[in-house]
Amino acid sequence: MKNEDEPKDKRLKGGDAQKLTMAEVAKYVGVSAMTVSRAFRQDASVSEETRKRIMEAVDALGYVLDLSAGSLSSRRSGFIAALVPSINNSNFSDTARGITDALEDTGLQLLLGYTDYSAEKEEKLIEAMLRRRPEGIILTGGSHTDRARRMLNKAGIPVVETWEIPEEPINHVVGFSNSEAMSLLVRALAGQGYRRFGYIGGTTARDTRGSQRRSGFLRTVEELGLGPGRAISFGVPPISMEQGGQAIVSLLERWPDTEVVLCVSDLSAFGAIMECKRRGMRVPGDIAIAGFGDYEISSICHPSITTINVDCYGIGRQAAARLLDALQGSGEATGDEITLTGYRVVLRESTDRGAQ
Amino acid sequence: MKNEDEPKDKRLKGGDAQKLTMAEVAKYVGVSAMTVSRAFRQDASVSEETRKRIMEAVDALGYVLDLSAGSLSSRRSGFIAALVPSINNSNFSDTARGITDALEDTGLQLLLGYTDYSAEKEEKLIEAMLRRRPEGIILTGGSHTDRARRMLNKAGIPVVETWEIPEEPINHVVGFSNSEAMSLLVRALAGQGYRRFGYIGGTTARDTRGSQRRSGFLRTVEELGLGPGRAISFGVPPISMEQGGQAIVSLLERWPDTEVVLCVSDLSAFGAIMECKRRGMRVPGDIAIAGFGDYEISSICHPSITTINVDCYGIGRQAAARLLDALQGSGEATGDEITLTGYRVVLRESTDRGAQ
DNA sequence: CCTCAATTTGTTATCGATATCATAATGCTC
DNA sequence: GAGCATTATGATATCGATAACAAATTGAGG
Numbered sequence: 210m211k212n213e214d215e216p217k218d219k220r221l222k223g224g225d226a227q228k229l230t231m232a233e234v235a236k237y238v239g240v241s242a243m244t245v246s247r248a249f250r251q252d253a254s255v256s257e258e259t260r261k262r263i264m265e266a267v268d269a270l271g272y273v274l275d276l277s278a279g280s281l282s283s284r285r286s287g288f289i290a291a292l293v294p295s296i297n298n299s300n301f302s303d304t305a306r307g308i309t310d311a312l313e314d315t316g317l318q319l320l321l322g323y324t325d326y327s328a329e330k331e332e333k334l335i336e337a338m339l340r341r342r343p344e345g346i347i348l349t350g351g352s353h354t355d356r357a358r359r360m361l362n363k364a365g366i367p368v369v370e371t372w373e374i375p376e377e378p379i380n381h382v383v384g385f386s387n388s389e390a391m392s393l394l395v396r397a398l399a400g401q402g403y404r405r406f407g408y409i410g411g412t413t414a415r416d417t418r419g420s421q422r423r424s425g426f427l428r429t430v431e432e433l434g435l436g437p438g439r440a441i442s443f444g445v446p447p448i449s450m451e452q453g454g455q456a457i458v459s460l461l462e463r464w465p466d467t468e469v470v471l472c473v474s475d476l477s478a479f480g481a482i483m484e485c486k487r488r489g490m491r492v493p494g495d496i497a498i499a500g501f502g503d504y505e506i507s508s509i510c511h512p513s514i515t516t517i518n519v520d521c522y523g524i525g526r527q528a529a530a531r532l533l534d535a536l537q538g539s540g541e542a543t544g545d546e547i548t549l550t551g552y553r554v555v556l557r558e559s560t561d562r563g564a565q
Numbered sequence: 566m567k568n569e570d571e572p573k574d575k576r577l578k579g580g581d582a583q584k585l586t587m588a589e590v591a592k593y594v595g596v597s598a599m600t601v602s603r604a605f606r607q608d609a610s611v612s613e614e615t616r617k618r619i620m621e622a623v624d625a626l627g628y629v630l631d632l633s634a635g636s637l638s639s640r641r642s643g644f645i646a647a648l649v650p651s652i653n654n655s656n657f658s659d660t661a662r663g664i665t666d667a668l669e670d671t672g673l674q675l676l677l678g679y680t681d682y683s684a685e686k687e688e689k690l691i692e693a694m695l696r697r698r699p700e701g702i703i704l705t706g707g708s709h710t711d712r713a714r715r716m717l718n719k720a721g722i723p724v725v726e727t728w729e730i731p732e733e734p735i736n737h738v739v740g741f742s743n744s745e746a747m748s749l750l751v752r753a754l755a756g757q758g759y760r761r762f763g764y765i766g767g768t769t770a771r772d773t774r775g776s777q778r779r780s781g782f783l784r785t786v787e788e789l790g791l792g793p794g795r796a797i798s799f800g801v802p803p804i805s806m807e808q809g810g811q812a813i814v815s816l817l818e819r820w821p822d823t824e825v826v827l828c829v830s831d832l833s834a835f836g837a838i839m840e841c842k843r844r845g846m847r848v849p850g851d852i853a854i855a856g857f858g859d860y861e862i863s864s865i866c867h868p869s870i871t872t873i874n875v876d877c878y879g880i881g882r883q884a885a886a887r888l889l890d891a892l893q894g895s896g897e898a899t900g901d902e903i904t905l906t907g908y909r910v911v912l913r914e915s916t917d918r919g920a921q
Numbered sequence: 922c923c924t925c926a927a928t929t930t931g932t933t934a935t936c937g938a939t940a941t942c943a944t945a946a947t948g949c950t951c
Numbered sequence: 952g953a954g955c956a957t958t959a960t961g962a963t964a965t966c967g968a969t970a971a972c973a974a975a976t977t978g979a980g981g
Contacts, residue, residue, distance in 0.1 A: 229719075230937060241961050246939060254959060271719040276696040277642060278937035280633050281966050296677070297658035305652060318693055321652075321677055337674055340632040363585075363627040450865040483867045506862070509806040509835065511842045586967060597931050602969060610929060634967035637936045 229272050238266045249274055280342070288318040289532060290338040291347040292331060294416075295447060296323045300502050300521045301349065304371065307525020308347060315533060317344065324349070326415045326446055332357040339364050345532040351375020351382075352417045367535035369528045373418050374547065381535065383528040383548040387418045388425030390517050390552045394471060394499060395429040397554045398515075401562050403469040403497065406430050408440040409448070409456040409481060410473025416446035419473045422501060426471055439464045448473055453480025458488075461496070468497060469560060475500030475507045475516050482514065482559060497560040512558035520550045585628050594622045605630055636698070644674040645888060646694040647703040648687055650772075651803060652679045656858050656877045657705065660727065663881020664703060671889060673700065680705070682771045682802055688713040695720050701888040707731020707738075708773045723891035725884045729774050730903065737891065739884040739904040743774045744781030746873050746908045750827060750855060751785040753910045754871075757918050759825040759853065762786050764796040765804070765812040765837060766829025772802035775829045778857060782827055795820045804829055809836025814844075817852070824853060825916060831856030831863045831872050838870065838915060853916040868914035876906045 235242040240259060247253035248263040255263075266272075280286045291308055293301040309319050322338060324331040332354045338346060339360055345367045351374070353361075361368050361379055368380040373387055395406065408426045410419050423440060430438035441463070443456035453472060457480075461467060472478035478500030482492050492498055492512055499515040500507055507514035527548050591598040596615060603609035604619040611619075622628075636642045647664055649657040665675050678694060680687040688710045694702060695716055701723045707730070709717075717724050717735055724736040729743055751762065764782045766775050779796060786794035797819070799812035809828060813836075817823060828834035834856030838848050848854055848868055855871040856863055863870035883904050 228937095232937080242937090243939075243962080244960060247960085254957095256959060259959080271715060273692065273695045273716060273720070275698060275937060277633055277636050277698055278966095279939065281637055281968085282937080282939040284939095284966070286633060296652060296661060297655045299653045302653035336629065339629045342631060342633055359627060360629060364629070450861055454865065479862075480865050483865050486867045505806055506835075509810065509839050511839045584967095588967080598967090599932080599969075600930060603930085610927095612929060615929080631967060634936095635969065637938085638967080638969040640936070640969095 229270060231272070231275075234263070234266050234270060234272050237270060238263050246279075286342040286344060287316060288320050288341070288343055289345040289347065289529075290320045290322065290335075290341075290343040291528075292322045292324050292334055292338075293349050294324050294326045296321070298447070299504050300519065303521035304349075304525035304528075307522040307527075308529045309525075311526045311529030311533070328352060328354050328357070328414070332360075335360055344536060345369070347371060347528045347532065348379075350417050351378065352414060353379075367532050369531050371524050371528050373421060374549075378546065381528075381531045381546050381548070383524055383531060383550060385519070385550050385552055386425075387421035388428070390519070391422040391425035391471070391501065392429040393552075394501070394515075394517050394554055395426055396433070397556065398469055398471075398497070398499065398560060399433050399435065401556075401560065403560075403562075404435055405464070405466055405468040406435060406438050407460050407464060407467040407470040408438055408472075409443065409453060409460060409470060409477055410440075411442040411444070411446050411448065413446055416473075419446050419448075422473055439467060446473075448477040450476050450480035450483075453477030454484030454487075457481035457484055457496075457498070469493075470496065470498050472498065472500045475502045475504040475514055478514050478516070478559070479506055479510060482510065482512070493558065493560050493562070497562075499560050503555055507555075507557065510559075512561075515557045515560040516555050517552050518555050519552045524550050585626060587628070587631075590619065590622050590626060590628050593626060594619050602635075642698040642700060643672060644676050644697070644699055645701040645703065645885075646676045646678065646697075646699040647884075648678045648680050648690055648694075649705050650680050650682045652677070654803070655860050656875065659877035660705075660881035660884075663878040663883075664885045665881075667882045667885030667889070684708060684710050684713070684770070688716075691716055700892060701725070703727060703884045703888065704735075706773050707734065708770060709735075723888050725887050727880050727884050729777060730905075734902065737884075737887045737902050737904070739880055739887060739906060741875070741906050741908055742781075743777035744784070746875070747778040747781035747827065747857065748785040749908075750857070750871075750873050750910055751782055751789070753912065754825055754827075754853070754855065754916060755789050755791065757912075757916065759916075759918075760791055761820070761822055761824040762791060762794050763816050763820060763823040763826040764794055764828075765799065765809060765816060765826060765833055766796075767798040767800075767802050767804065769802055772829075775802055775804075778829055795823060802829075804833040806832050806836035806839075809833030810840030810843075813837035813840055813852075813854070825849075826852065826854050828854065828856050831858045831860040831870055834870050834872070834915070835862055835866060838866065838868070849914065849916050849918070853918075855916050859911055863911075863913065866915075868917075871913045871916040872911050873908050874911050875908045880906050 231245050232242045235245045244255060245263055247255045248260045276287060295301060305321055312319055322334040324334055335357050347369045349372050351370045369383055370378060371383045373384045374382060410423050412420045412423055427438045430436045441456050441460045444452040457470060472481060478498050482498050485492050485496060490496055501517045503516045503518035507516050587601050588598045591601045600611060601619055603611045604616045632643060651657060661677055668675055678690040680690055691713050703725045705728050707726045725739055726734060727739050729740045730738060766779050768776045768779055783794045786792045797812050797816045800808040813826060828837060834854050838854050841848050841852060846852055857873045859872045859874035863872050
């Protein structure tokens with residue numbers, strides 16, 4: 210597959226004039242580099258005719274703008290960073306989509322990083338991102354290492370924390386109370402007559418949202434006089450489908466008369482439901498199960514899964530909007546620094562009291 | 566939430582000395598900027614003692630390296646780009662994880678973009694990435710716009726196409742034949758005695774891997790003398806769970822005696838199975854269903870889903886490895902330019918002939 | 922004690938674009 | 952057609968790091 214009939218300098222297949230610069234395009238067209246630079250920006254004042262000629266040359270020569278040079282000079286990197294715990298989670302990818310959409314036509318690009326639910330990885334990623342000088346940064350959650358906080362404070366760029374309401378916000382917040390949301394679900398199910406509540410989901414610092422949901426569960430069960438709640442931890446967050454299945458087995462062994470089990474996410478709820486069915490139990494007949502997050506799987510699954518719908522996409526859009534506000538340098542604050550996003554209970558088959 | 570007791574220049578909460586440069590760190594320590602620069606790289610020759618003093622100063626001042634300046638000078642951006650069709654797809658995120666892992670300790674960072682299965686979006690993303698001068702680029706699939714191809718050729722960086730075997734590779738390829746893989750699944754099921762095969766999944770150019778699977782299906786059914794295959798398209802790729810459910814209804818209306826249905830992915834297979842169960846059909850008793858991709862859901866689901874397991878993670882690792890080889894400028898070719906990755910049939914409950 | 926090599930540090934030019942200011946061309950009004 | 956505003960283009964310095972080369976320091980060997 211190697212070609213012999215070419216110069217033997219180590220060059221890549223198909224690659225030719227590797228280093229094509231704006232100055233060369235300029236010379237080719239017969240204008241100055243500055244004019245070429247202007248032609249690339251829509252606001253700049255270049256005559257339509259010149260721009261056309263330049264763009265033709267750009268096309269003919271195959272020139273591609275070099276932002277690394279441009280951003281050094283303009284002190285604008287042209288991107289914002291967003292860190293999410295997991296890339297393979299439709300909730301977070303919906304948020305990422307929201308950000309991307311909100312950024313459209315702003316000339317800003319999104320750079321995504323994933324922290325794998327680890328504050329240490331988050332710290333490293335924050336540093337890696339800051340080294341490229343993002344114009345703003347969107348984080349998931351409010352739990353960061355001290356060093357990460359220091360770096361973010363120093364950076365002098367707007368920061369948005371999302372998906373929860375941190376005790377000590379760094380800057381802007383777009384999210385909701387996970388504990389309140391879980392509480393709402395408990396109350397909704399209690400309102401349907403359920404009394405003996407179980408819960409699947411850990412308490413580790415890795416998943417602060419999960420911990421908040423758990424504490425919302427325990428608190429509410431207590432408040433309703435139905436306590437103490439029966440909570441099982443299993444595995445390392447994020448709890449997988451498989452771990453959901455293992456957890457419900459443990460839970461039912463320990464508390465066999467449990468009526469309804471709430472899970473930290475729909476994925477573990479799905480695992481739990483499937484495991485129950487595999488063991489010949491009926492859901493919701495023998496045991497009712499609910500999740501959190503309203504993933505696609507929950508509406509498709511048979512039985513469909515009761516859950517909390519979160520405005521994931523909206524979180525993304527709002528977070529980006531707050532960032533853009535801040536970048537616009539709007540002297541006055543845009544109202545509160547905390548933007549609350551919505552959630553709602555979605556009752557489905559998996560907790561239907563009428564069904565058998 | 567606004568503070569009045571501060572200078573009113575528009576400064577961000579917590580932000581102080583915004584522009585801290587290497588030269589200032591150098592002055593603080595009493596060395597030259599060059600020495601500071603060296604201290605940041607492990608290979609450089611700086612005495613241990615000096616490096617320690619510099620790093621302490623970096624810490625004390627909160628200095629963060631500016632890569633946009635560095636990469637301009639060194640002509641090394643320090644990142645590679647990878648484009649995947651969808652961010653919310655565990656197959657592709659496994660590949661992304663493979664790339665990330667392979668890049669560890671190379672000093673290279675991964676920048677991920679998602680094309681939403683659109684060649685136009687891919688073209689735009691390729692341009693956006695190239696403007697930041699990645700040192701290499703990993704693509705999904707072999708179907709690109711002409712302009713994208715031109716840009717990639719001009720860029721003079723290694724390119725790896727993954728997840729399929731393109732007719733006209735740009736440079737390196739790491740993948741497998743989707744049509745052969747689907748063919749293998751058809752043969753495995755035919756071997757179990759199935760005769761009347763159906764298929765769910767489109768033919769659009771948006772999802773070339775899906776098209777290849779479909780053609781592999783049709784070809785093999787024909788070859789086995791079981792044709793013509795009964796194929797249904799539904800919706801725009803990637804086919805969702807819900808569309809899988811709708812598709813199987815259409816398929817069974819049109820060809821009620823179908824014995825087994827193969828789906829372009831596990832997600833549509835799952836949707837199809839759940840829809841069947843909702844309608845009171847037994848899977849595999851009344852209809853057998855198989856998927857493609859071996860997503861987590863397939864092993865958890867009840868019934869568990871027969872599928873093709875693809876080495877998604879390996880694709881990522883290998884793609885990154887090929888890229889690194891090419892970057893090492895290894896004069897000689899590293900064997901073939903096409904790296905084949907494995908796949909295997911995973912037989913599970915959803916096509917179990919013994920079950921009812 | 923001198924020479925040469927190895928190690929550590931410094932100086933200067935440069936990467937490729939853009940900010941800024943200067944200048945040329947154009948158009949409009951009276 | 953002079954005067955002035957407006958638009959289009961150019962020249963130069965600069966962003967903040969690193970490459971490349973130079974110089975200073977140290978140590979070993981004869």
